[in-house]
Amino acid sequence: MSEYVEHAASGSSVGRVEKKFFTFAEPPRPLIVESGKALGPVTLAYETYGELDADAGNAVLVLHALSGDSHAAGYYDKSDPKPGWWDLMIGPGKPIDTDRYFVICANVIGGCMGSTGPSSPDPATGKPYGLTFPVITIGDMVRAQKRLVEHLGIKKLLCAIGGSMGGMQVLEWAVRYPDMVRSAVPLATTTKHSALAIAFNEVARQAIMADPKWNCGNYYDGEKPGHGLAVARMIGHITYLSDEAMRQKFDRRLQDRCEISFNFEEADFQVESYLRYQGQKFVDRFDANAFLYVTKAADYFNLEATHGAGSVVSAFAKAKCRFLVASFSSDWLYPTYQSRAMVQAMKKNGLDVSFVEIEAKWGHDAFLLPNSRLSGMIDSFLDRAAADAKKEAGHAL
Amino acid sequence: MSEYVEHAASGSSVGRVEKKFFTFAEPPRPLIVESGKALGPVTLAYETYGELDADAGNAVLVLHALSGDSHAAGYYDKSDPKPGWWDLMIGPGKPIDTDRYFVICANVIGGCMGSTGPSSPDPATGKPYGLTFPVITIGDMVRAQKRLVEHLGIKKLLCAIGGSMGGMQVLEWAVRYPDMVRSAVPLATTTKHSALAIAFNEVARQAIMADPKWNCGNYYDGEKPGHGLAVARMIGHITYLSDEAMRQKFDRRLQDRCEISFNFEEADFQVESYLRYQGQKFVDRFDANAFLYVTKAADYFNLEATHGAGSVVSAFAKAKCRFLVASFSSDWLYPTYQSRAMVQAMKKNGLDVSFVEIEAKWGHDAFLLPNSRLSGMIDSFLDRAAADAKKEAGHAL
Numbered sequence: 001m002s003e004y005v006e007h008a009a010s011g012s013s014v015g016r017v018e019k020k021f022f023t024f025a026e027p028p029r030p031l032i033v034e035s036g037k038a039l040g041p042v043t044l045a046y047e048t049y050g051e052l053d054a055d056a057g058n059a060v061l062v063l064h065a066l067s068g069d070s071h072a073a074g075y076y077d078k079s080d081p082k083p084g085w086w087d088l089m090i091g092p093g094k095p096i097d098t099d100r101y102f103v104i105c106a107n108v109i110g111g112c113m114g115s116t117g118p119s120s121p122d123p124a125t126g127k128p129y130g131l132t133f134p135v136i137t138i139g140d141m142v143r144a145q146k147r148l149v150e151h152l153g154i155k156k157l158l159c160a161i162g163g164s165m166g167g168m169q170v171l172e173w174a175v176r177y178p179d180m181v182r183s184a185v186p187l188a189t190t191t192k193h194s195a196l197a198i199a200f201n202e203v204a205r206q207a208i209m210a211d212p213k214w215n216c217g218n219y220y221d222g223e224k225p226g227h228g229l230a231v232a233r234m235i236g237h238i239t240y241l242s243d244e245a246m247r248q249k250f251d252r253r254l255q256d257r258c259e260i261s262f263n264f265e266e267a268d269f270q271v272e273s274y275l276r277y278q279g280q281k282f283v284d285r286f287d288a289n290a291f292l293y294v295t296k297a298a299d300y301f302n303l304e305a306t307h308g309a310g311s312v313v314s315a316f317a318k319a320k321c322r323f324l325v326a327s328f329s330s331d332w333l334y335p336t337y338q339s340r341a342m343v344q345a346m347k348k349n350g351l352d353v354s355f356v357e358i359e360a361k362w363g364h365d366a367f368l369l370p371n372s373r374l375s376g377m378i379d380s381f382l383d384r385a386a387a388d389a390k391k392e393a394g395h396a397l
Numbered sequence: 398m399s400e401y402v403e404h405a406a407s408g409s410s411v412g413r414v415e416k417k418f419f420t421f422a423e424p425p426r427p428l429i430v431e432s433g434k435a436l437g438p439v440t441l442a443y444e445t446y447g448e449l450d451a452d453a454g455n456a457v458l459v460l461h462a463l464s465g466d467s468h469a470a471g472y473y474d475k476s477d478p479k480p481g482w483w484d485l486m487i488g489p490g491k492p493i494d495t496d497r498y499f500v501i502c503a504n505v506i507g508g509c510m511g512s513t514g515p516s517s518p519d520p521a522t523g524k525p526y527g528l529t530f531p532v533i534t535i536g537d538m539v540r541a542q543k544r545l546v547e548h549l550g551i552k553k554l555l556c557a558i559g560g561s562m563g564g565m566q567v568l569e570w571a572v573r574y575p576d577m578v579r580s581a582v583p584l585a586t587t588t589k590h591s592a593l594a595i596a597f598n599e600v601a602r603q604a605i606m607a608d609p610k611w612n613c614g615n616y617y618d619g620e621k622p623g624h625g626l627a628v629a630r631m632i633g634h635i636t637y638l639s640d641e642a643m644r645q646k647f648d649r650r651l652q653d654r655c656e657i658s659f660n661f662e663e664a665d666f667q668v669e670s671y672l673r674y675q676g677q678k679f680v681d682r683f684d685a686n687a688f689l690y691v692t693k694a695a696d697y698f699n700l701e702a703t704h705g706a707g708s709v710v711s712a713f714a715k716a717k718c719r720f721l722v723a724s725f726s727s728d729w730l731y732p733t734y735q736s737r738a739m740v741q742a743m744k745k746n747g748l749d750v751s752f753v754e755i756e757a758k759w760g761h762d763a764f765l766l767p768n769s770r771l772s773g774m775i776d777s778f779l780d781r782a783a784a785d786a787k788k789e790a791g792h793a794l
Contacts, residue, residue, distance in 0.1 A: 035659040135659040195643035195668040196635070202669040203631040205661065206676070207604055210624035227607030234600040235632065238593070243732065246592035252699065260697055262432040262532040264602065264689055269696070271592040272599040279603070292661055299666070300657055302649065332729070335640065 011094030013083060014049040017074035019114055021045055024147045027123070031144065037134035041123070044148050045070045045114025046106035049090060050098035052152070057389045059154045060096055060382070061145065062086065062105040063162030063169035066236070066294050067286060069113035072105040073098075088370055095379040100386065101158065108169075109144045110136045110294055112287035119220065119287045130289060131217035138165070138301040142172045146180070156180050158385050161378070163187035163367035164334070165294065168301045171342070175307045178320040183385035185324045185378060188331055188367040190338040191303040191312055191345075197333055200239050201295040204232035208288045217289050229288040230279030237278045242330035242363030246271060312345040322352040322388075324381040326374060328366040329359045354381065408491035410480060411446040414471035416511055418442055419503075421544045424520070428541065434531035438520070441545050442467045442511025443503035446487060447495035449549070454786045456551045457493055457779070458542065459483065459502040460559030460566035463633070463691050464683060466510035469502040470495075485767055492776040497783065498555065505566075506541045507533045507691055509684035516617065516684045527686060528614035535562070535698040539569045543577070553577050555782050558775070560584035560764035561731070562691065565698045568739070572704045575717040580782035582721045582775060585728050585764040587735040588700040588709055588742075594730055597636050598692040601629035605685045614686050626685040627676030634675045639727035639760030643668060709742040719749040719785075721778040723771060725763040726756045751778065 023043045025031040030040025047070045052059060062072050064085070073090035075083050090096045090103055107115035110133070118133035149157065160173040160181050167189025174184040190197070208214055211228025219225055241249070250271040254260070260268050267273035308315030323346055327339035336357045343355040358373055360366035367374070420440045422428040427437025444467045449456060459469050461482070470487035472480050487493045487500055504512035507530070515530040546554065557570040557578050564586025571581040587594070605611055608625025616622055638646070647668040651657070657665050664670035705712030720743055724736035733754045740752040755770055757763035764771070 131661065135661075192649060194640060195647040195649065195666070196638075196640045198649070198666050199631075199635045199643065199668050199672060202664075202666075202672055203628060203635065206631060206673070207607075207628045209661065210604075210628055211607065212609060231600060231604045231607055231628065234596075234603060238596045238600065241593075243591060243593045243729070246596065250592040252589060252592065252595070264528065264532075264606065264693065267599075269592070269595050269599075271596050275596060275599055276603070296661065332640070 011091045011097075013087065014074040014091045014098050016078070017047050017049060017071070017076065017084070019045050019047055019070060019076070021114065022148050022151055024151070031140070033134050033140045034137045035134050039109075039116070039134055042109060042116045042144055043114070043120070044106045044109070044116075044144055046104060046148060047071060047084075048152075049073055049103040050101050052102040052154070055393055056154045057156070057158060057393060058101045058386065059149070059152070059157050060101045060103045060159045060161060061149065061157050061173070062090065062096070062103060063145075063160065063166035064105060064108065065162070065164035065166045066298065067282070068166070069111070070105050070107040071113075073103070085368070089375065089378065095375045096161070096382065097379075101382065104149070104152065106145055106148055108141045108294065110141065110290065110297060112290035115144075117287070118217065118289035118293055128220040130220065133289070133293065135296055136293060137297050138168045138172050139176065139306060141297065142169055142176060145169070145173075146177060149180070156182055158389055159183045159185060159382055161185035161187070164189055164364065165298045168298065171303050172301075174319045174321050174323070175303060175315055178318055181321045182389060183322045183324070183381065185326075185381065186342070187326050188328055188334055188364055190334045191315070191342050192301060192305070193299050194338070198299045200235055200333075201299050204235045205292050205295060207231040207235065208292060211288075214288060219288070224283065225288045226283040229283050229286065229291060230276075232288075232291055233282035233286075234275040234279045237275055239333045240363055240365040242332065242361060244330060245362045245365075248361065250274065312342065313348045316342075316345045316349045316351065319346070319349070319351060322385065323354070324377060325353060325355045326367070326377065327357045328362075328364070329357055330361050331364040331366065333364040408488045408494075410484065411471040411488045411495050413475070414444050414446060414468070414473065414481070416442050416444055416467060416473070418511065419545050419548055421548070428537070430531050430537045431534045432531050436506075436513070436531055436533075439506060439513045439541055440511070440517070441503045441506070441513075441541055443501060443545060444468060444481075445549075446470055446500040447498050449499040449551070452790055453551045454553070454555060454790060455498045455783065456546070456549070456554050457498045457500045457556045457558060458546065458554050458570070459487065459493070459500060460557065460563035461502060461505065462559070462561035462563045463695065464679070465563065466508070467502050467504040468510075470500070482765070486772065486775065492772045493558070493779065494776075498779065501546070501549065503542055503545055505538045505691065507538065507687060507694060509687035512541075514684070515614065515686035515690055525617040527617065530686070530690065532693055533690060534694050535565045535569050536573065536703060538694065539566055539573060542566070542570075543574060546577070553579055555786055556580045556582060556779055558582035558584070561586055561761065562695045565695065568700050569698075571716045571718050571720070572700060572712055575715055578718045579786060580719045580721070580778065582723075582778065583739070584723045584771075585725055585731055585761055587731040588712070588739050589698060589702070590696050591735070595696045597632055597730075598696050601632045602689050602692060604628040604632065605689060608685075611685060616685070621680065622685045623680040626680050626683065626688060627673075629685075629688055630679035630683075631672040631676045634672055636730045637760055637762040639729065639758060641727060642759045642762075645758065647671065709739065710745045713739070713742045713746045713748065716743070716746070716748060719782065720751070721774060722750060722752045723764070723774070724754045725759075725761070726754055727758050728761040728763065730761040
């Protein structure tokens with residue numbers, strides 16, 4: 001908690017922000033996604049904070065995780081109860097310092113927070129795509145982001161940064177567009193999902209598809225498959241916390257009661273109540289089909305298969321940027337050994353890599369929580385990238 | 398695999414076995430369960446293997462886990478594709494040697510494999526109980542087992558042995574009926590569920606209750622809530638395997654295909670196919686309400702709260718038997734630290750305890766798999782308990 005206070009005190013808010021939209025791939029020139037299908041037009045919902053330099057060399061692209069969105073910092077309205085999802089990291093005087101950097105965050109395609117996804121209207125029918133939306137990949141998400149970055153007049157990102165599924169996009173950026181990325185910060189992530197991570201996503205998808213209201217993805221003119229989506233989210237929330245975090249947060253404490261209930265309706269334990277609450281809250285803000293699409297994209301992600309013919313060393317042979325890789329000691333969804341493997345592959349290619357395993361008890365979610373070590377490392381890493389950029393710009397003159 | 402061959406070769410089958418039934422607590426003398434409700438009559442489905450000694454001193458009570466049943470060894474019919482669930486441990490010449498010991502295994506109350514549970518007819522209505530069945534506890538299960546043990550003419554068990562929820566029953570036996578237990582083997586278990594273990598069970602229950610066919614537990618005259626139960630089982634199966642076990646068993650191998658499918662219907666990965674298969678298989682054999690009841694009993698289990706006013710040391714002050722405690726290195730459902738805590742509490746009470754953490758990569762499920770170290774330890778432990786019993790019988794003469 002003291003750390004949080006420290007952070008809240010250092011740096012300030014980017015203030016009021018606005019969701020913007022960029023549309024491309026208008027027919028007859030649709031985006032051909034990795035599966036071979038055509039998608040168009042494609043809209044990205046995005047936000048920017050700070051000012052782009054005259055030479056467009058200070059752009060930091062922030063990539064969000066599974067259920068995230070473009071709203072990474074600030075607030076839409078003064079009455080908003082919460083700021084953007086990474087507000088502790090982004091703002092004036094914060095590690096991703098909007099007094100120095102131009103920060104961009106876009107909602108992924110396949111999602112449901114303003115970018116084109118399964119709940120968007122299919123121009124061919126005027127009705128939501130549902131399952132006729134093409135299955136997309138992390139590569140497709142990144143290709144769409146590239147169009148936005150170019151549209152904003154940026155030739156090379158100062159940094160691509162993100163955690164979890166956001167970290168996968170960081171890795172994809174670094175390997176797919178090596179000349180467009182000066183530095184990259186993949187946090188709490190992996191080059192490919194383990195069987196365990198796939199298993200959790202699969203069960204979550206099955207929970208959604210088991211809900212009769214899901215109706216093969218056609219539910220937009222009726223009731224949502226809320227029960228299935230809530231169960232899916234609960235499964236996710238278990239994987240975001242560690243055993244120790246759950247013990248400290250809930251242990252076996254009862255929820256608003258002195259005795260166990262001896263029934264099934266009420267939540268006996270705080271952890272049950274927490275999960276039910278998280279499940280319900282998610283139903284109010286997220287689309288069930290979008291959950292299927294983004295989890296599938298994460299499961300399909302396989303950096304070495306796509307870019308290295310099965311070798312992670314070969315995949316990183318394509319990268320040119322400097323890396324800061326961080327894992328979290330209690331993250332059992334993407335454990336440290338997975339980060340170590342990518343760091344080794346980067347090093348075998350002679351890439352400049354800093355790696356840290358951060359001692360944190362909060363499990364996978366730790367990358368979103370206040371941590372002075374992480375903040376400090378990101379701060380210095382961006383500083384160094386900015387110095388590199390200045391030097392290079394100087395040479396170019 | 399070599400270990401398995403070794404085991405298959407050592408010892409033989411108990412052969413053909415039969416499910417028996419014992420009914421007690423007939424009205425007007427029902428069993429008053431821990432919640433205060435009356436339940437009766439109560440039937441236990443059980444099996445026995447081997448012969449009871451003249452002095453009834455060689456009885457080994459085997460306690461089953463969540464989805465287990467009374468069928469621990471042998472086969473019902475020669476055409477059975479599989480023997481009982483712990484056949485590798487129980488039989489002539491096996492660690493729980495039926496040439497020496499009289500082995501008993503009963504289905505838990507609240508279950509659905511022949512013992513009284515929510516799918517049994519309520520004598521008051523003639524229809525299945527459904528949710529009018531009282532919520533029961535591990536203590537209630539054990540109290541019912543005591544009636545069976547007494548009915549079989551046994552005053553003191555040579556050993557109570559079991560893993561996971563079976564291990565909870567072992568601990569409950571040792572503390573609740575100290576004069577009836579000579580030795581106890583709790584495997585891969587805990588004195589109380591962590592928040593993480595409760596979380597998994599709660600999400601599994603929510604998956605069942607989200608299935609409209611569940612219908613508040615009233616589905617016995619219609620379709621089963623199969624989708625919900627399948628999802629619940631898939632969640633369970635994830636917790637039974639370790640990250641490493643999943644990697645070795647499945648990694649990212651595709652299921653009957655060379656390329657990913659880019660759709661949601663088909664299972665792309667072997668791990669997905671495995672989970673779907675396990676889920677479906679479970680629906681064919683298990684009752685959804687019973688799943689709610691047994692998981693709730695496991696979540697409610699709290700040895701120290703029930704028997705030690707919150708102190709695990711005080712709880713074990715009531716025990717008198719010798720213990721063999723085993724945990725498995727890759728079990729993240731009931732990690733070794735939980736076994737260590739119970740062993741410490743036993744030792745603080747001066748109890749005779751052997752403890753081993755078995756190096757095993759298969760996660761929680763390891764206690765059910767062939768392991769020569771575990772087999773050897775159980776073999777010697779029972780041998781010593783039998784020698785104790787003989788010595789005591791000699792003194793008594």
